[in-house]
Amino acid sequence: MSVETAPTPRGRRSWLLIASLCLNFFLIGLIVAGLLAFAADLRFGRPGSGASPFHPRMLVEMLPPDSRAKIREAMAERRPVYRPLIHAARRARLEAYGAFTAEPFDPAAFDAAMTKIRETDAAVQAAGQAFVTDLAARLSPEERAIVARKIRERRGFDRLEERRDDEPDMPQ
8 A cells, every 4th residue: 555645736836936946046146246255355455363453444343333434435545646656565575486496596587576665565564654643533532433443442442451471462
């Protein structure tokens, strides 16, 4: 004796098919959104936990939504000045790689390329610091207080004290 199962009504099967398709499209959308966000992080860089708390993107994250527009506007204004410096730093790294892989290896050429990296990095850093100073000047005292509070909360700056030279770097 075999037990026969009742056939599934056609309407129920089509509903299950539609639900399955919707779920699949939703999951595909999540995957695509994650990949796009990852690609944006690769292209523009993402300030990590070691980034300066004064990084412009960190400031945008810390400010309330109504205050973010002025930082984004300043970032757009500064981009034409800052972008060539970033490109020069990238070119310097490519030149150093070329000098490193050249046969025969020329230590003087590699040293010159490494010096160029240091110089272009210093130019990027100086422009970045000038920009952050400009951003801080654009913030109201209330906005600076919000940022300072969030830096303290995230970084524990209120717990920092002058370290003695004989203290170990890492707890043992």
